[in-house]
Amino acid sequence: QVHLVESGGGLVKPGGSLTLSCAASGISFSANYMGWIRQPPGKGLEWVSYISDSGTATFYGDSVGGRFTISRDNAKKSLYLEMKSLRVEDTAVYYCARDVGVGGAFHMWGQGTMVTVSS
Amino acid sequence: DIVMTQSPDSLAVSLGERATINCKSSQSILYLSNSKNYLAWYQQKPGQSPKLLMYWASTRESGVPDRFSGSGSVTDFTLTISSLQAEDVAVYYCQQYYSTPHTFGQGTKLEI
Numbered sequence: 001q002v003h004l005v006e007s008g009g010g011l012v013k014p015g016g017s018l019t020l021s022c023a024a025s026g027i028s029f030s031a032n033y034m035g036w037i038r039q040p041p042g043k044g045l046e047w048v049s050y051i052s053d054s055g056t057a058t059f060y061g062d063s064v065g066g067r068f069t070i071s072r073d074n075a076k077k078s079l080y081l082e083m084k085s086l087r088v089e090d091t092a093v094y095y096c097a098r099d100v101g102v103g104g105a106f107h108m109w110g111q112g113t114m115v116t117v118s119s
Numbered sequence: 120d121i122v123m124t125q126s127p128d129s130l131a132v133s134l135g136e137r138a139t140i141n142c143k144s145s146q147s148i149l150y151l152s153n154s155k156n157y158l159a160w161y162q163q164k165p166g167q168s169p170k171l172l173m174y175w176a177s178t179r180e181s182g183v184p185d186r187f188s189g190s191g192s193v194t195d196f197t198l199t200i201s202s203l204q205a206e207d208v209a210v211y212y213c214q215q216y217y218s219t220p221h222t223f224g225q226g227t228k229l230e231i
C-alpha cells in the first residue's frame with residue numbers, strides 16, 4: 001500500500017524546537033522531490049519547504065527560511081523538517097507530500113501532523 | 120514572490136450545474152521554452168488532505184473524473200466542473216510551481 005505518514009507534532013513553547021518526520025512506504029522514495037505544506041486551523045494551504053530527489057537542493061518559504069531545515073534519508077525512505085525558534089504563527093497541520101514529477105505539484109499527501117506553538 | 124489570487128472566495132452551485140473557479144497569478148507562470156503553464160489545482164474535502172486534480176494547468180491527474188477541466192495561460196486560469204456532483208463540495212486551491220516559493224491561492228469554497 002502507498003503511504004506517507006507524518007509524525008513528531010505536538011505542543012511546544014514559543015522559541016522552542018521540534019522535528020517532524022515523514023515515512024514513505026510502497027513508493028520509489030528516492031526518485032521524487034518532496035515537500036512540506038502547512039495549514040493553520042481553519043485557514044488555507046501554505047507552501048513551507050521543498051527538497052530535491054538527492055537532497056542536495058532545498059527551498060524554503062519566506063516565513064520559515066533560516067528557522068526550518070528540510071532533509072531526507074533515501075535509504076530510510078524518510079523526510080524530515082527540523083523547526084527552530086518556533087512562533088505562535090507556526091501553529092498548523094503540517095503535511096508531507098510527494099511531487100508528481102513536474103517540479104512542484106504534489107500528487108501524494110500524508111494525513112498531516114499538528115504542531116501547536118503556545119505558552 | 121508570485122501572488123496567487125482566486126475568485127470567488129466562495130461559490131454556491133446547484134447539482135448538475137457548471138461551477139467555475141478563477142485563479143490569477145501576479146506574473147506569468149508560462150515557461151516559454153516548453154510552453155507549459157506551471158499551475159496545479161487541488162481539492163480539499165473537510166477533514167481530508169488535499170488531492171491533486173490538475174497540473175500543467177490542464178492535465179488531469181490519474182483517476183480524476185473528466186467533469187473536471189482546467190484552462191488558461193500566462194496569468195489567468197480557470198477550473199471548471201461541468202456538472203456538479205454532491206461529492207464535489209470542497210475547498211479548491213490553485214498553486215504555481217514556476218518559481219519558489221511555490222505559492223497557493225487563498226482557496227475557493229464550493230457549496231451546493
